[in-house]
Amino acid sequence: SGANQAQVDGETMRDMYQAQRREADAGNQFVSETSLLGTDFIPSMPDLGGLVDLDGEKRRNTFSDDAASEDSSSSLVEVEEEDKAEAVEAQKDDAEKEEDPFVVTPNRSFAPRRDSVTHLPPPSAVASETLPSMRSSEQDPAAHQVEIPPVDDFVLHARLCSVLDEYREVDQNFEFASLVGMGQDEMRLFVDGAADAGNKSMLQQSHIPIVSSIIECGDDLVVEGFVHEVGSCSHGDAQDDTGTARDKSPDDRVEAAIFYSARHRQFIVSWRGSCADQAKPVRNRHLKHAKDMLAHDPHSANLSTEQEVPVFPAYRDAYFKPGIEESVFSLLDELADRTPFCDVVMTGHSFGAALATLAGARYASSRHQIRVCCNLFGSPKVGGVEFRHWANSLPNLKVMRVEYGSDPWVSAPEGTAWSHVGHSIVIDSAVTSVSDTDFKTEGLHPKLGDHARKVVEEKKVLVIARAYRFDQHRPNNSAGKQFLSSVAKSMTGGHNIATKTGKNDHELSGYVYAVERIASLKIPWVSDFVGEDAGEGVVGKVGNDRRMFV
Numbered sequence: 001s002g003a004n005q006a007q008v009d010g011e012t013m014r015d016m017y018q019a020q021r022r023e024a025d026a027g028n029q030f031v032s033e034t035s036l037l038g039t040d041f042i043p044s045m046p047d048l049g050g051l052v053d054l055d056g057e058k059r060r061n062t063f064s065d066d067a068a069s070e071d072s073s074s075s076l077v078e079v080e081e082e083d084k085a086e087a088v089e090a091q092k093d094d095a096e097k098e099e100d101p102f103v104v105t106p107n108r109s110f111a112p113r114r115d116s117v118t119h120l121p122p123p124s125a126v127a128s129e130t131l132p133s134m135r136s137s138e139q140d141p142a143a144h145q146v147e148i149p150p151v152d153d154f155v156l157h158a159r160l161c162s163v164l165d166e167y168r169e170v171d172q173n174f175e176f177a178s179l180v181g182m183g184q185d186e187m188r189l190f191v192d193g194a195a196d197a198g199n200k201s202m203l204q205q206s207h208i209p210i211v212s213s214i215i216e217c218g219d220d221l222v223v224e225g226f227v228h229e230v231g232s233c234s235h236g237d238a239q240d241d242t243g244t245a246r247d248k249s250p251d252d253r254v255e256a257a258i259f260y261s262a263r264h265r266q267f268i269v270s271w272r273g274s275c276a277d278q279a280k281p282v283r284n285r286h287l288k289h290a291k292d293m294l295a296h297d298p299h300s301a302n303l304s305t306e307q308e309v310p311v312f313p314a315y316r317d318a319y320f321k322p323g324i325e326e327s328v329f330s331l332l333d334e335l336a337d338r339t340p341f342c343d344v345v346m347t348g349h350s351f352g353a354a355l356a357t358l359a360g361a362r363y364a365s366s367r368h369q370i371r372v373c374c375n376l377f378g379s380p381k382v383g384g385v386e387f388r389h390w391a392n393s394l395p396n397l398k399v400m401r402v403e404y405g406s407d408p409w410v411s412a413p414e415g416t417a418w419s420h421v422g423h424s425i426v427i428d429s430a431v432t433s434v435s436d437t438d439f440k441t442e443g444l445h446p447k448l449g450d451h452a453r454k455v456v457e458e459k460k461v462l463v464i465a466r467a468y469r470f471d472q473h474r475p476n477n478s479a480g481k482q483f484l485s486s487v488a489k490s491m492t493g494g495h496n497i498a499t500k501t502g503k504n505d506h507e508l509s510g511y512v513y514a515v516e517r518i519a520s521l522k523i524p525w526v527s528d529f530v531g532e533d534a535g536e537g538v539v540g541k542v543g544n545d546r547r548m549f550v
Contacts, residue, residue, distance in 0.1 A: 134368065135393045138470045142395035144371055146423075148467055151518050151525040153264065154402060157347040157375045158512045159217040160270045164257050165278070165349070165508055167210045168250045174210065176257060177226040178202040184219060187211050218261055224335060225258040227327045251275040254321050254355065256328050260335065265342045267335050269328060271359065273318060273351030281351040281380045282412040286314040294417065303358070303387065307365070310384035312418060315354040329363060336370060343371045349508045350409065353379030357399065357421055361390070364397035374399040374422065377511040378407050381418040388419040392470065398422065404514050405429030405505035424474070425467045425526060427514045429505060434462060434521070464518060465526050473531035 136142045167174055179187075190203065191212050203211075214221055231248050252274045259268040272278065290313050293300045301310040319325065332344055344363060348356035353376035364372040372394075379401045383391075391397060399422020403410045406429065468474045504510060518525060 134395055136395040138389075138392050141392070144396060145392075145398045146469065146529070147398065148423075148425075148526055148528070149373065149375065149400060151515060153345075154375055154400075154515045155512075155519050156218055156261070156264065157268060157270075157345065158349075158377060158402075158508070158515050159213075160221075160257070160259060160268060161272070161347055161349045161352065161377060162508055162512050163210075163213045163217060164255060164270045164272050164352075166213070170209050171207060172250060174207060174250075175202050176223075176255075179211070179214070179223040180225055182211075182223060184215065184221070187215055191215065218263070220262045222260045223257065224260050224267070225327075225331045226255070227258075227324055227331075228255040229253040229321045229324060231321075254318055254324060256324065256355075256359075258328065258331055258335075260339070260342075266345050267332055267342055268345045268347060269332070269356070269359065271346065271348035271352040271355040273355060277314075277318070277351040278349070281354065281409055282312075283314075286312070287413055289313055290413070301384075303362075303383070307362075307390065309387040309390045310417075311358065311387055312354070312380075312382060312413060315351070315358060315382055318351070319355050319358045325359065325362065328359065329366075332363065333367075336367075343373055346372065346374045347376065348379075349377040349511065350380070350506065353377060353401070354382045357382045357391075360397060360399065361387075361394065361421075364394045368396055370396065372397050376401045377508065378403065378409060378506050379420075380409050380412045381420050383419065383421070384417055385419045388421050391421045400425060402427065402511060402515070404511050406502050407505040408502040409506050420471055423467060423469055423529070424471055425465055426474075427465045427518070428462075429514075430462060431464045431514050431517050431523070434464070434523070464523050467526040467529045469529035469532065472529075 136145060164176075167176060191208050193205075214223065228250075229248055231253075254274070255272045257270045259270070260266075261268060273281070290301065293313055294310070298310070299308065301313055301316075302308045303311045303316060336342065336344075344360075344367075346356035346360035346363070348354070356374055356376060357379065360372050360374040364370070374397070376399070391399065401410070401420065401422060401424045403424055404427045517523070
């Protein structure tokens, strides 16, 4: 009975071994025989009559002449039959490999293997539904969301907004798309007059100021694309007329230019609205239209069917002009596949800042693996409170709004129905009148909170810029409200000094000058948010940890 039981146990263990071996082979994994059943079980030795060398050729094992001479006739017959059977099986395996597009064969030397980690899909090819939908919040944001960019980034992005804003002053009919793919060396040769436009037949000598402005923004910038609204202009509001494929006037269309900066590792999209919308991003007809929509059907102001959050209708309608978002996002996906590990930056001024906010939120929500940043200048309120919470809950989206002086449009549209997204960086208009001697950076604490204010009082050093995390701890800004309330008086012939000051502060040139002056004079730039420097022992001195209390 003991012998029978041992035989049964041996057969059971052999069946288990064979079953696990089949599972391992099916998974294309290497599994050691002793690792499956332990060292106590030693399976029967396989037939060593055939060995495979590095070239894959079958060879017979050579034994001693005495052993090879035994039963020579019968062994030769068996060898021939085995060789034929193995040849047939090899042909079948080759045919199956040839049909499998994921297996590397001599005819497909570059075909990706199914289990290869070196042929992962590009970042933009990963569908959003295949990734977990992670969320953050204003109370618990991701590290990316609260990282304040350096002032050099804002200088670059403000200048690019200026390029898109001013090129039409050089040539009203200039085709900005003619700069796409033009390298820095080629642009410099064209500006220096050492070479003509070459294959850029649409470039003329009168366009040198436009090309020079791009070179001045950065010596590594490349124009990757240009997208604009298509249609004809009728009396009153511009009407879409994509069927005729006629272009609108550059002054009366939505535009987006895509740049690449290798030094900053950024794909930068500069957005711009029409000239009228840029000068006045909120109009009475916009307010009336939004009020009527919300009163009739609150859901009619939603951003989209996927994002059911209210957005100011004027910005939403301009953003969803046919083909603009699709073209921009498609190009960004192509650039991300070609040059990975780059951030996407959406930037814009005034009405263009609102468009950049919508683009950044939409792109970040559908590409969770790409970091997106919105660096905005003079941005109005884009959406409702629900839109704010949704945008601020995207861990890969960071929104930084720069406000200069008494720019009134950063407080529009008025009312509790509309709210800002992200953080604000407020630059004092005193930056235009200070000199480098007003800033003694020696010994100045890098944090701009309570501790920094103490240092300012002691050293009598001005604080030009302050950052407010999700607009918390901001003082009441009545300048915008005073301006908006005085618009009617100004339009009826009244005179108001604050109105003119506000209009000047809203100009893009004022923003560009402010950030350039901060960078050139080395004025201390914000490195932390106001209110987070809670004193000694929490934050504010080197070596202390940041602590959160609930």
